[in-house]
Amino acid sequence: MNKPIYVTQPSLPPLEEFIPYLQQIWDNKILTNNGPFHKQLEQALCDYLGVDHLALFANGTIALVTALQALRIRGEVITTPYSFVATSHSLVWNNITPVFVDIDPDTGNLDPERIEESITPATTAILPVHCYGNPCDVERIGKIADTYGLKVIYDAAHAFGVQHKEESLLRHGDLSVLSFHATKVFNTFEGGAIVCPDAKTKQRIDYLKNFGFADEVTVTATGINGKMSEVNAAFGLLQLNGIDKALDRRRQIAANYRHLLHGVKGISFMPEITDTISNGSYMPILVGKDYPLTRDQLYQKLKDHGINGRRYFFPLISDMPMYRGLASANRERLPVARQLANQVICLPIFPDLSDDQLNQIVDRIATIDR
Numbered sequence: 001m002n003k004p005i006y007v008t009q010p011s012l013p014p015l016e017e018f019i020p021y022l023q024q025i026w027d028n029k030i031l032t033n034n035g036p037f038h039k040q041l042e043q044a045l046c047d048y049l050g051v052d053h054l055a056l057f058a059n060g061t062i063a064l065v066t067a068l069q070a071l072r073i074r075g076e077v078i079t080t081p082y083s084f085v086a087t088s089h090s091l092v093w094n095n096i097t098p099v100f101v102d103i104d105p106d107t108g109n110l111d112p113e114r115i116e117e118s119i120t121p122a123t124t125a126i127l128p129v130h131c132y133g134n135p136c137d138v139e140r141i142g143k144i145a146d147t148y149g150l151k152v153i154y155d156a157a158h159a160f161g162v163q164h165k166e167e168s169l170l171r172h173g174d175l176s177v178l179s180f181h182a183t184k185v186f187n188t189f190e191g192g193a194i195v196c197p198d199a200k201t202k203q204r205i206d207y208l209k210n211f212g213f214a215d216e217v218t219v220t221a222t223g224i225n226g227k228m229s230e231v232n233a234a235f236g237l238l239q240l241n242g243i244d245k246a247l248d249r250r251r252q253i254a255a256n257y258r259h260l261l262h263g264v265k266g267i268s269f270m271p272e273i274t275d276t277i278s279n280g281s282y283m284p285i286l287v288g289k290d291y292p293l294t295r296d297q298l299y300q301k302l303k304d305h306g307i308n309g310r311r312y313f314f315p316l317i318s319d320m321p322m323y324r325g326l327a328s329a330n331r332e333r334l335p336v337a338r339q340l341a342n343q344v345i346c347l348p349i350f351p352d353l354s355d356d357q358l359n360q361i362v363d364r365i366a367t368i369d370r
């Protein structure tokens, strides 16, 4: 059997290229606390992403928890059941009640039509996810937030580098949160960031990620330790050199999958989104009733052949033990999310996936009896 293929594989630059960065850290002995590489990476990411301010974090989850604290979000927050658990967990870590709202089948994102009916006097914010890097309906979500006086924090863990209507998708909402985990399109091993609109908000976020310290003797809040180290920041700078090439290759692979799987009975895709330059972060396919195998049978068959797709996102967050008791987790409220969770397989997509591997994967899906 060939070497197993995973849903993703991090791209790493040649190790020699990282040594000079480490040498610099060894020379100056600054390991963390907003050191020179940390400062450089914040600026480089602002420039690359086309945003004004950004605060680096140790990971995306701590960044989400801190983003909610920075805006003093309380009570209930409207969010999606179709995501990675960290989205809802970040609410619970702040003693906030998640209110699950159904999604739009074309994007996998919160359905703006369903948001208003879930707003109560306790609602303070909306926490949508740009699922697979598909842009949320940012205009309508923004309007609803303005009408009801709510904050909007985007979980943009999938949305690194996505351009929407000729600007960064990360410019929407009050804050956007990125993840630089090993499995994401841009990684710093572990890492994350909050994108914020102004220097004052960034300052407060910087206090919160450093225990609440504003200066040596002033602690402004029960902050956490969410700082990114110099090693991670240096690595991020090196990774940025290759990011355009990596994103191009991902988009090319996504286009190849669409082309080669087109016409396979029972296999479909989410529609491509207009006005958007995607980042090729995920390759979800939907296994329909017309396909000879069930979704789980296809998933298992691929696995038996060393092709490790993932059922992102199954199960729904709202079906997990710590959430399923919530009124908003009621199965009848979330039919679209449930349907998608039962049909989806995310196929392997990463810059080093070869055309040959891609053809193998397509073959396994298109040929029924192997």
Ligand SMILES: *Cc1c(COP(=O)(O)O)cnc(C)c1O
Binding pocket: 059, 060, 061, 062, 083, 084, 086, 087, 129, 155, 157, 158, 178, 179, 180, 181, 191, 192
């Ligand atoms: C990866 C991910 C996170 C968590 O980010 P970490 O850096 O792994 O903590 C949060 N939300 C979504 C949607 C993710 O995919």
